[in-house]
Amino acid sequence: MTKIEVTVDGEKVSDDVEPRMLLVQYLREKLGKTGTVIGCDTSNCGACTVHLDGRSVKSCNVLAVQADGHEVTTIEGLAKNGELHPMQAAFRECHALQCGFCTPGMIMQSVDLLNENPNPTEGEIRAGIEGNLCRCTGYHNIVKAVQHAAGGAS
Amino acid sequence: MTATQDRPALEIGKDRRRKEDQRLITGRTRWTDNFQLPGMLHLAMVRSPYAHAKILNVSTDEAKASLNVVTVLTGADVADEQGGLPNAWAITTDQITPNHPSIAVDRVAFAGEIVAVVVARSAAAARDAAELVDVDYEELPAAIDLKEAAEDKVLAHPDLGTNKSAFWQFDSAGAGTGGSIDEAIDKARTDGIVIEREYRQQRLIPAFMEPRSVVVDPTSEQITMWSATQNPHILRFLLAAVLGVSESKIRVIAPDVGGGFGGKLQVTPEEFITFMAARRLGKPCKYTETRSESLMAAHHGRDQWQKLTLAATKDGRVTGLKVDLIADLGAYVALVGGGVPVLGAFMFNSIYKFEAYQFNCQTVLTNKTWTDAYRGAGRPEATFGIERIMDELAAELGVDPLEIREKNWIRNDEFPFTTVCGMEYDSGNYEAATAKAKEIFGYDALRAEQKQRRESGDPVQLGIGVSTFTEMCGLAPSRVLGSLNYGAGGWESASIRMLPTGKVEVVTGSSAHGQGHETAWSQIVADRLGVAFEDVEVLHGDTQIAAKGMDTYGSRSLVVGGEALVLAADKVIEKAKPIAAHLLECSVDDIEFSAGRFGVKGTDQGLAIGEIALATFAAHNLPDGIEPTLDSDATYDPIAFSFPHGTHLCAVEIDTETGGLTMRKYACVDDIGNIINPLIVAGQVHGGLVQGIAQALWEEAVHDEAGTLVSASFVDYLVPTAADTISFDIDHTTSPSTTNTLGTKGVGEAGTIASTPAVVNAVVDAIRHFGVNDVRMPCTPQRIYKAIHSHDVAESGGDPTAGAAAAQFDPQDTADRTEGDVQ
Numbered sequence A: 001m002t003k004i005e006v007t008v009d010g011e012k013v014s015d016d017v018e019p020r021m022l023l024v025q026y027l028r029e030k031l032g033k034t035g036t037v038i039g040c041d042t043s044n045c046g047a048c049t050v051h052l053d054g055r056s057v058k059s060c061n062v063l064a065v066q067a068d069g070h071e072v073t074t075i076e077g078l079a080k081n082g083e084l085h086p087m088q089a090a091f092r093e094c095h096a097l098q099c100g101f102c103t104p105g106m107i108m109q110s111v112d113l114l115n116e117n118p119n120p121t122e123g124e125i126r127a128g129i130e131g132n133l134c135r136c137t138g139y140h141n142i143v144k145a146v147q148h149a150a151g152g153a154s
Numbered sequence B: 001m002t003a004t005q006d007r008p009a010l011e012i013g014k015d016r017r018r019k020e021d022q023r024l025i026t027g028r029t030r031w032t033d034n035f036q037l038p039g040m041l042h043l044a045m046v047r048s049p050y051a052h053a054k055i056l057n058v059s060t061d062e063a064k065a066s067l068n069v070v071t072v073l074t075g076a077d078v079a080d081e082q083g084g085l086p087n088a089w090a091i092t093t094d095q096i097t098p099n100h101p102s103i104a105v106d107r108v109a110f111a112g113e114i115v116a117v118v119v120a121r122s123a124a125a126a127r128d129a130a131e132l133v134d135v136d137y138e139e140l141p142a143a144i145d146l147k148e149a150a151e152d153k154v155l156a157h158p159d160l161g162t163n164k165s166a167f168w169q170f171d172s173a174g175a176g177t178g179g180s181i182d183e184a185i186d187k188a189r190t191d192g193i194v195i196e197r198e199y200r201q202q203r204l205i206p207a208f209m210e211p212r213s214v215v216v217d218p219t220s221e222q223i224t225m226w227s228a229t230q231n232p233h234i235l236r237f238l239l240a241a242v243l244g245v246s247e248s249k250i251r252v253i254a255p256d257v258g259g260g261f262g263g264k265l266q267v268t269p270e271e272f273i274t275f276m277a278a279r280r281l282g283k284p285c286k287y288t289e290t291r292s293e294s295l296m297a298a299h300h301g302r303d304q305w306q307k308l309t310l311a312a313t314k315d316g317r318v319t320g321l322k323v324d325l326i327a328d329l330g331a332y333v334a335l336v337g338g339g340v341p342v343l344g345a346f347m348f349n350s351i352y353k354f355e356a357y358q359f360n361c362q363t364v365l366t367n368k369t370w371t372d373a374y375r376g377a378g379r380p381e382a383t384f385g386i387e388r389i390m391d392e393l394a395a396e397l398g399v400d401p402l403e404i405r406e407k408n409w410i411r412n413d414e415f416p417f418t419t420v421c422g423m424e425y426d427s428g429n430y431e432a433a434t435a436k437a438k439e440i441f442g443y444d445a446l447r448a449e450q451k452q453r454r455e456s457g458d459p460v461q462l463g464i465g466v467s468t469f470t471e472m473c474g475l476a477p478s479r480v481l482g483s484l485n486y487g488a489g490g491w492e493s494a495s496i497r498m499l500p501t502g503k504v505e506v507v508t509g510s511s512a513h514g515q516g517h518e519t520a521w522s523q524i525v526a527d528r529l530g531v532a533f534e535d536v537e538v539l540h541g542d543t544q545i546a547a548k549g550m551d552t553y554g555s556r557s558l559v560v561g562g563e564a565l566v567l568a569a570d571k572v573i574e575k576a577k578p579i580a581a582h583l584l585e586c587s588v589d590d591i592e593f594s595a596g597r598f599g600v601k602g603t604d605q606g607l608a609i610g611e612i613a614l615a616t617f618a619a620h621n622l623p624d625g626i627e628p629t630l631d632s633d634a635t636y637d638p639i640a641f642s643f644p645h646g647t648h649l650c651a652v653e654i655d656t657e658t659g660g661l662t663m664r665k666y667a668c669v670d671d672i673g674n675i676i677n678p679l680i681v682a683g684q685v686h687g688g689l690v691q692g693i694a695q696a697l698w699e700e701a702v703h704d705e706a707g708t709l710v711s712a713s714f715v716d717y718l719v720p721t722a723a724d725t726i727s728f729d730i731d732h733t734t735s736p737s738t739t740n741t742l743g744t745k746g747v748g749e750a751g752t753i754a755s756t757p758a759v760v761n762a763v764v765d766a767i768r769h770f771g772v773n774d775v776r777m778p779c780t781p782q783r784i785y786k787a788i789h790s791h792d793v794a795e796s797g798g799d800p801t802a803g804a805a806a807a808q809f810d811p812q813d814t815a816d817r818t819e820g821d822v823q
Helices: A023-030 A086-093 A103-116 A122-128 A140-149 B021-026 B123-130 B146-150 B181-191 B232-243 B269-281 B291-297 B339-345 B379-397 B401-408 B430-441 B443-456 B478-483 B517-529 B557-584 B609-618 B678-697 B750-770 B781-788 B792-796
Strands: A002-008 A011-017 A049-052 A055-058 A071-073 B041-047 B053-059 B069-074 B114-120 B134-139 B164-171 B193-204 B213-217 B223-227 B250-253 B285-288 B301-312 B318-330 B356-365 B460-470 B492-498 B504-508 B536-539 B591-594 B597-600 B606-608 B632-636 B645-655 B660-671 B729-733
Touching: A011 A023, A023 A049, A049 A103, A055 A103, A086 A103, A086 A140, A086 B021, A103 A122, A103 A140, A103 B021, A122 A140, A140 B678, B041 B123, B041 B269, B041 B291, B053 B114, B069 B123, B069 B269, B114 B123, B114 B269, B146 B301, B146 B318, B146 B356, B164 B339, B181 B193, B181 B301, B181 B318, B181 B356, B193 B379, B213 B269, B223 B232, B223 B269, B232 B250, B232 B269, B269 B285, B301 B379, B318 B339, B318 B379, B339 B356, B339 B379, B379 B401, B379 B460, B379 B750, B401 B430, B401 B460, B430 B443, B430 B460, B430 B645, B430 B660, B430 B729, B443 B460, B460 B750, B492 B557, B492 B609, B504 B517, B504 B557, B517 B536, B517 B557, B557 B591, B557 B597, B557 B606, B557 B609, B557 B632, B597 B609, B606 B609, B645 B750, B660 B678, B660 B750, B660 B781, B678 B729, B678 B750, B750 B781
Parallel strands: A002 A071, B041 B285, B223 B250, B318 B356, B504 B536, B660 B729
Antiparallel strands: A002 A011, A049 A055, A049 A071, B041 B114, B053 B134, B069 B114, B164 B356, B193 B301, B213 B223, B213 B285, B301 B318, B460 B645, B492 B504, B492 B632, B591 B597, B597 B606, B645 B660
């Protein structure tokens, strides 16, 4: 067991964890941050995407101990003071989700995408969320939502 | 009538944002795997690595001795208790159906089958200990290839003596719905055109994003199961029926469910095992599968060989179609498994007027993952077959594929139309949908560009694919299901509870897992009762709340479940009328209900429905003999299937030097009758399209020669990404259904059913001038390249690419290693 201290969604937490515990397991099992989900075991699907020090990571691909001393933001920490993050609002506005399972990861990745490139083309959006799988929407409305959040949508 | 009020115009037809979204976009979700209960134990499965083997010994001592392991269960431990997993649709009365134990007892029949179960205090401990279970197998020959299995070369279940499970036929002459297929083909051989083709429907995996998960809490009087299922009601019934537990002692909850696409309509070994473990141990138990387990052991879809014989006159009028299918069931006959191809039996004739039709289907057992419904279930296969061969007929005649379709389709003035299968299509307008689709697509300009590229020998060729589809959905009239020997009915249930504050609770037997029922149902009820959209709460997916239901699959929720809502709402109104009349001191005959208000004819007197609800709750002043409630239940059994249709057009660019493919444009016009929420409909169409396109271009479940699934992760099973796909141009025409009051038709599967042949037709169209008339799905660059060059040697006398230069080509074409003796 290793003791870690992490800031998750703005709150400091500390736990003893097995060195092999994944960050996503830590979030879900120890902290009850079940908004972040596990969709695969090969880091293909991106459903578990969170921000580590402001950049998107697949939390199944990070050990909990690697997050020691760092800051993690999950889908549950994205809205501030009851106000949806513009990307969350855009997903709702553009019907960019159906079952919603990929949505937390997709939103976290899309936020990161716009942080890096505030005015992406459709092709850049599609390449930017390539690491996140969705089975429901066919991506059409997800692309629209990212455009909407970027302010480029009609 | 004075129209009240502060309500906006009709809800139906509005692009309401979904009620479901707020919690889903903020992570406030209740997936089954989220549940943690006091003392909860975790299960891990030990699965067979062999496709077919005897189990000689299962040694569990080491696993049992591991820290935090509670117990290990084997098939022998539960042999007397577990029964067999149910098949609800024996398609013939003499169907051969192997027993399917949840935990294999003495033999495994596919790689991934469960042989032991570890129960431990944590998921990690369970998984660690599963590695310590030592199973001795004696490997048996495995029936892997579908065509060979159909010849009984190797038996999937030796004790059954054959792999042939059931043979099912529809013959229009025998049924009295059309002529003799043999006569039609004979005549066409003499003085018409006969086209014969064989197509492969590759094996697919539904690949819902949420892995299946099940939690069972045995600590109360009712045993509660949470499961990532499409079918909480059917699951409850079958748990009781198979395990001999009183149905009243079981509660099943489908909380948030992350997609299904048919993949979660199964009643699974994992659900039965978790139930049995929890009952034995008296502790809550949870099992959540890994993605690899999901791809390997959750049911697969499609997997057919289709032989088609089309007879036509010399001018292209189709006179008959004969279909010979073999369909791979996998190792067991799943819940609806054998019935899936039968759902396509009535659809190979599609939108066309054929004189004669025959459908023959042999279902076959193999030692592969079991198969069952995957989005479209039977109808994508049928649509693919007919739309591909109609293109072949057009090519034979040298005419535009839309022209050959128009020559054969049912004209708008011919509806309602009874098909050669005896199905009555209520409404449709193929002319209008096609005209609109052509316009959106820019059909004529693209054809002109194609011609120009063809003539200039452009290395990048343009292909245009057409699919004018219809399907039958909205499963289904119970009597029809009964006549097909299906095990259940096709009704749906709804209840409406009028709360004293004027709010409305709607209980539905449909079980949404992404479809947006909470929103669409609210719109329907808001209009029907004249209440605000926001005042309607939709409850579903819990057998204790929604006691009756037939669940969600087969594009049935709106066209069946939606009609149940209408019936229940109308009952509420009828119950309220005498109370309104009493309070307004008039005759019931003088009460008119409109826009949420009970008015007295010819006056401005009236009461809002909320006022009646409160008065009924108080019950201080009700007419004599009136029950003090407005709450109403309804169960709706449809009188017909639903027949949406549409025209889909796809343009692809193919680099003939590499086989590389780029989708240029995809346009479709779907006629799904009246639309409740256009935003939700668009989402269903987009998602459906990509699943169908993925079958055409990317996805295939591949078993190797030993029966091991080699596409058992998302590295190998190519669910498309955003970077693989394009944005679509979608639109609608509207031919309201005449068989339900809302005028709606199903949409959940339409995109998947229509798009696959549109894409493959485009691929073939791009390279037909190289002598190509088919490219097997998925149409990979390698297959396209090989198709383009398939005539090179014969024509040029040159040598095929060989040696190191050919290293990238797999001579066995291993995207499908189970292909039999193919063309």
